[in-house]
Amino acid sequence: MLSRRSFLKKGFTGLWSTVPLLSHFHMKKVQNRKSTMVLRWQPYTLELKHQFTIAVSSRKTTPIVLTEIEYDGVVGYGEASLPPYLGETQESVGAFLSKVNLSQYTSPFELEHILSTIDKLAPGNTAAKASIDIALHDLVGKLLNRPLYQVWGFSNAPLPPTSFTIGIDTPRVVREKTEEAHAYPLLKVKLGRESDKEMIETIRSVTGKPITADVNQGWNDKYYALDMIHWLHDRGVILIEQPLPKDRIDDLAWLYERSPIPIIGDEGIQRLTDVPNAVGVYHGINIKLMKCTGLREAQRMLFVARALGLKVMIGCMTETSCAISAAAHLTPLADWADLDGALLISNDAFDGVKIHNGTIIFSENPGIGVIKKI
Amino acid sequence: MLSRRSFLKKGFTGLWSTVPLLSHFHMKKVQNRKSTMVLRWQPYTLELKHQFTIAVSSRKTTPIVLTEIEYDGVVGYGEASLPPYLGETQESVGAFLSKVNLSQYTSPFELEHILSTIDKLAPGNTAAKASIDIALHDLVGKLLNRPLYQVWGFSNAPLPPTSFTIGIDTPRVVREKTEEAHAYPLLKVKLGRESDKEMIETIRSVTGKPITADVNQGWNDKYYALDMIHWLHDRGVILIEQPLPKDRIDDLAWLYERSPIPIIGDEGIQRLTDVPNAVGVYHGINIKLMKCTGLREAQRMLFVARALGLKVMIGCMTETSCAISAAAHLTPLADWADLDGALLISNDAFDGVKIHNGTIIFSENPGIGVIKKI
Numbered sequence: 072m073l074s075r076r077s078f079l080k081k082g083f084t085g086l087w088s089t090v091p092l093l094s095h096f097h098m099k100k101v102q103n104r105k106s107t108m109v110l111r112w113q114p115y116t117l118e119l120k121h122q123f124t125i126a127v128s129s130r131k132t133t134p135i136v137l138t139e140i141e142y143d144g145v146v147g148y149g150e151a152s153l154p155p156y157l158g159e160t161q162e163s164v165g166a167f168l169s170k171v172n173l174s175q176y177t178s179p180f181e182l183e184h185i186l187s188t189i190d191k192l193a194p195g196n197t198a199a200k201a202s203i204d205i206a207l208h209d210l211v212g213k214l215l216n217r218p219l220y221q222v223w224g225f226s227n228a229p230l231p232p233t234s235f236t237i238g239i240d241t242p243r244v245v246r247e248k249t250e251e252a253h254a255y256p257l258l259k260v261k262l263g264r265e266s267d268k269e270m271i272e273t274i275r276s277v278t279g280k281p282i283t284a285d286v287n288q289g290w291n292d293k294y295y296a297l298d299m300i301h302w303l304h305d306r307g308v309i310l311i312e313q314p315l316p317k318d319r320i321d322d323l324a325w326l327y328e329r330s331p332i333p334i335i336g337d338e339g340i341q342r343l344t345d346v347p348n349a350v351g352v353y354h355g356i357n358i359k360l361m362k363c364t365g366l367r368e369a370q371r372m373l374f375v376a377r378a379l380g381l382k383v384m385i386g387c388m389t390e391t392s393c394a395i396s397a398a399a400h401l402t403p404l405a406d407w408a409d410l411d412g413a414l415l416i417s418n419d420a421f422d423g424v425k426i427h428n429g430t431i432i433f434s435e436n437p438g439i440g441v442i443k444k445i
Numbered sequence: 446m447l448s449r450r451s452f453l454k455k456g457f458t459g460l461w462s463t464v465p466l467l468s469h470f471h472m473k474k475v476q477n478r479k480s481t482m483v484l485r486w487q488p489y490t491l492e493l494k495h496q497f498t499i500a501v502s503s504r505k506t507t508p509i510v511l512t513e514i515e516y517d518g519v520v521g522y523g524e525a526s527l528p529p530y531l532g533e534t535q536e537s538v539g540a541f542l543s544k545v546n547l548s549q550y551t552s553p554f555e556l557e558h559i560l561s562t563i564d565k566l567a568p569g570n571t572a573a574k575a576s577i578d579i580a581l582h583d584l585v586g587k588l589l590n591r592p593l594y595q596v597w598g599f600s601n602a603p604l605p606p607t608s609f610t611i612g613i614d615t616p617r618v619v620r621e622k623t624e625e626a627h628a629y630p631l632l633k634v635k636l637g638r639e640s641d642k643e644m645i646e647t648i649r650s651v652t653g654k655p656i657t658a659d660v661n662q663g664w665n666d667k668y669y670a671l672d673m674i675h676w677l678h679d680r681g682v683i684l685i686e687q688p689l690p691k692d693r694i695d696d697l698a699w700l701y702e703r704s705p706i707p708i709i710g711d712e713g714i715q716r717l718t719d720v721p722n723a724v725g726v727y728h729g730i731n732i733k734l735m736k737c738t739g740l741r742e743a744q745r746m747l748f749v750a751r752a753l754g755l756k757v758m759i760g761c762m763t764e765t766s767c768a769i770s771a772a773a774h775l776t777p778l779a780d781w782a783d784l785d786g787a788l789l790i791s792n793d794a795f796d797g798v799k800i801h802n803g804t805i806i807f808s809e810n811p812g813i814g815v816i817k818k819i
Contacts, residue, residue: 215596
């Protein structure tokens with residue numbers, strides 16, 4: 072049996088030296104017998120094609136952590152995406168993953184036991200937790216030698232179209248981005264600034280296709296919000312995400328009663344326990360793997376939301392095709408998909424689900440269906 | 446390609462002649478190429494070990510229909526249990542199954558598409574629908590060559606103990622049945638008659654172990670019900686199922702506010718859409734495959750119930766180890782199991798989950814884990 076130190080050394084000088092981008096791949100657990108899971112992770116930086124501006128921040132890169140869980144020679148891939156305003160960092164993910172001991176579990180198929188135990192290791196750390204959940208789902212699908220969509224009982228019938236996001240920018244760039252998005256039947260705009268009406272009018276100078284609007288808590292006054300929603304509705308905006316700060320429950324309920332289009336909770340609805348609280352406050356919820364610890368909890372949120380009459384949007388952060396492909400597995404039962412995260416980056420680390428004319432198509436590869444490119 | 450007629454002939458004189466109990470096994474679809482699903486079914490009569498009396502009826506047998514779905518040489522087993530007071534019969538199940546055309550689906554893995562389409566064929570027919578759902582889940586697990594509990598992410602860790610039912614009977618028989626049930630840590634009694642207190646006192650003359658009580662809508666007055674619940678609570682009864690008729694929502698809500706022990710909705714909560722209506726009326730729900738069309742919907746009911754703070758019991762009708770083994774897959778996330786249906790019959794058609802000292806243990810066979818014995 073190799074010691075941890077000698078394995079790490081072997082890992083860096085041998086196995087990983089052929090993969091130059093994996094500059095410091097951490098090894099968590101020595102694979103000391105056939106049936107032990109090994110967790111590895113690697114920081115990575117996503118390069119955005121465009122400066123990305125939303126109501127609360129603006130940036131050109133997104134830090135992520137890529138995970139791998141190996142069992143019996145089979146590797147499952149996962150990912151934690153870490154937009155700076157959400158609080159998790161590559162360091163916090165590394166610290167959390169260091170606490171995870173996968174060698175205590177007999178089988179990767181014990182998802183319920185493994186994921187519920189990991190969830191209790193520390194509060195928060197939802198993206199770190201999702202990076203394990205995604206890798207385990209990928210691993211289990213690969214061990215079954217089936218695409219996860221089949222294991223979950225879905226077909227490869229057409230999925231809902233995914234929206235394509237236009238960030239806040241100058242009219243010239245907004246026009247350019249809108250033209251670039253000609254293949255997408257649904258656009259998403261980031262609102263919540265002085266320039267909101269200008270954004271919409273700029274897009275409408277190029278196309279009449281439906282738009283979803285994400286305010287990211289950027290408005291403060293409920294009357295202003297309602298006026299804006301009517302104005303947007305008149306211009307073909309079909310839903311509004313998080314128009315007011317998430318803690319303004321009474322104001323959100325007031326808007327909910329009056330809005331001519333669905334109001335979707337995003338920042339206000341993080342995990343499964345939040346879903347019942349959406350009733351009477353939002354018309355629907357945005358489920359994102361990085362908020363809710365991954366696919367297993369996300370699927371339950373979807374069932375609960377639907378049973379409570381809530382609309383469901385499946386969203387994402389800036390992510391590689393790894394997390395995007397995982398999230399796609401929630402879309403067969405969703406109303407809207409907003410899974411353009413991998414389309415907005417120039418250095419995607421994976422091939423996975425394809426988006427053809429704005430419509431998601433599952434990969435036929437086993438597991439979540441991704442091939443690592445780096 | 447065989448015609449339907451010649452295949453039936455071949456089936457009866459060849460394949461099935463070695464299985465004498467399968468007296469008239471209906472063939473739905475000729476297996477005319479490798480990748481087509483074939484649905485077969487067979488009426489069967491369960492013989493109860495004891496005359497079974499509940500508040501609303503008394504009987505010695507239960508009619509059921511056994512189903513098989515064959516694909517690529519692999520057979521999945523299912524079952525519809527048809528207690529007479531629930532309205533479905535062997536004839537109605539046969540008529541419903543005759544309408545099901547499995548040849549239109551590419552793959553048995555398309556559970557969502559197949560089961561949602563079948564659900565829309567006709568209202569009701571929930572046991573008939575469950576017989577297809579169970580067979581498909583068994584088939585998919587076998588095609589994956591994995592026990593379904595693993596495909597669903599559970600481990601073979603100990604499951605909740607299952608209660609053992611003592612039917613309404615004379616004190617002598619009740620005493621005998623209670624003694625027979627010595628291995629079960631939890632008893633279930635059927636109440637709702639004049640003899641309720643006598644039943645409990647008879648059991649308490651034999652054992653002090655916890656009891657669950659099922660009234661099957663047998664009480665009519667809410668004040669009487671509350672008095673009885675207090676009396677039962679004082680004698681170690683830990684929950685009450687359906688104390689009042691299911692349509693007496695206001696009275697049930699009144700009881701819910703006052704009961705010292707959980708009140709569980711059974712007849713009042715049939716399917717997924719009923720679950721949110723349990724809030725404020727019941728403390729929990731009893732999920733049964735035969736009420737809710739099968740495992741796929743049952744799993745969603747479980748998630749929704751838990752998210753709404755409702756307790757969950759997994760129940761059954763008189764069933765073979767086929768439907769019982771399927772239902773066991775819901776127990777890892779449930780509070781109580783009441784899956785003694787196969788223990789009460791003398792002609793079980795399957796080996797499946799084992800119940801050891803009242804605790805359910807998953808079978809390690811693929812699919813729902815059953816072996817057909819007849």
